[in-house]
Amino acid sequence: MVDSPIVHWFPGHMAKATRMITEYIKKVDVVIELLDARIPRSSANPVILELVGQKPHIVLLNKVDLADSSATKEWVEFFTKQGITVLTMDSKSGKGNKKLISTVEKLSKPTIDKWIAKGIRSRSVRTIILGIPNVGKSTLINSLAGSAATRTANKAGHTRGQQWVKIGKNLELLDTPGVLWPKLEDQRAAARLAMTGAISDDVYDLEHVIKQLLEFLLTHTPHILVERYKLKPDEMENADIILESIGRRRGCLVSGGIVDLDKARRILLQDYRNSKLGSITFDTVDEEPYYIDGEIPVLEGE
Incomplete structure (x- = not known):
């Protein structure tokens, strides 16, 4: 979180x-x-x-x-x-x-x-x-x-x-329009909605979303990261190191050999959405519900 x-x-x-x-x-x-x-x-x-x-x-x-x-x-x-x-x-x-x-x-x-x-x-x-x-x-x-x-x-x-x-x-x-709920109280759910494309790419924090994606993969399916991006053991310590390593391997470099992290994030997101990272289910049945105390949020907007 x-x-x-x-x-x-x-x-x-x-x-x-x-x-x-x-x-x-x-x-x-x-x-x-x-x-x-x-x-x-x-x-x-x-x-x-x-x-x-x-x-x-x-x-x-x-x-x-x-x-x-x-x-x-x-x-x-x-x-x-x-x-x-x-x-x-x-x-x-x-x-x-x-x-x-x-x-x-x-x-x-x-x-x-x-x-x-x-x-x-x-x-x-x-x-x-x-x-x-x-x-x-x-x-x-x-x-x-x-x-x-x-x-x-x-x-x-x-x-x-x-x-x-x-x-x-x-x-x-x-047929009906797609409807999101008024308040995304659980930011874990918000990140997963963003990953899968339910939320417009223009309105969320890509850095946080990709960090959650990497942390999930590192915890549950680290072999996918190793196989897809040819990462070495010392490049699998945490999400930040993984992202930088992916960026270097995919040529996301700017002057001075610095990794363009935003470009690396977008590559990772597209790889996920294009099924390059395998079949993944993020939600598990034993997780707590995303809404608080069973209450339905109040509608906002016009």
């Missing part, structure tokens, strides 16, 4: 999006919460959890191809023990699509049965996919939709660009 904040970021449009989701969620039958399998706790928005209420709820762990498989298994067990329906997904490849659709249909069956009892047979099952930015919502929707889907025109009261996507005959998905 760092002493000074990595990021304080909650753009006004996200506060608006949260208010809109409050209204959207009243109109759907099943809620799909899309999480990043690398950071299931850090990418879980407590505001969304509060808004879900008693609606049928699916936790979908996306990007499992980028996460550690044993850690993903632990997270599946974690959610299952809480009585939460949980599925894994690689939205880019479409692996898991059929299972997701069948699960939505299963969870919506009580609602469908009520319609049938009332003589209502034409209404589609409606679902919403919620998640933070860059978690893969659009990719998932496009994957589910395929060439057979039709996107409706914007409906009155919807934010520009928000559309219902019809999947087959009986399912409609509502």
Whole structure:
């Protein structure tokens, strides 16, 4: 944990999006919460959890191809023990699509049965996919939709660009903006969100983020650093020495042979995001939740 904040970021449009989701969620039958399998706790928005209420709820762990498989298994067990329906997904490849659709249909069956009892047979099952930015919502929707889907025109009261996507005959998905929670109280979570691209690269302290990334790798998977950057034992003492060594090996030098540390940080970040450092899961099931005393932060902004 760092002493000074990595990021304080909650753009006004996200506060608006949260208010809109409050209204959207009243109109759907099943809620799909899309999480990043690398950071299931850090990418879980407590505001969304509060808004879900008693609606049928699916936790979908996306990007499992980028996460550690044993850690993903632990997270599946974690959610299952809480009585939460949980599925894994690689939205880019479409692996898991059929299972997701069948699960939505299963969870919506009580609602469908009520319609049938009332003589209502034409209404589609409606679902919403919620998640933070860059978690893969659009990719998932496009994957589910395929060439057979039709996107409706914007409906009155919807934010520009928000559309219902019809999947087959009986399912409609509502696309929504990615929403971060108002206050990132846990700077560990903030750093992990920054690493994975959920937070804009323009608004956080790159030095602190990369230091946390290096400290994590040094503690949990030091062999990855050694193999990727050909580091020697005396270059693996701490994050600062590792970063400078990486910079020298990658030619990040300025006049006088001094290492351009900022350039080295950006190389390391891109290597991580381009999967050059292997499959890594940062969040573990035994870590403390990122929000304080179970309280949902108050919305800020316009």
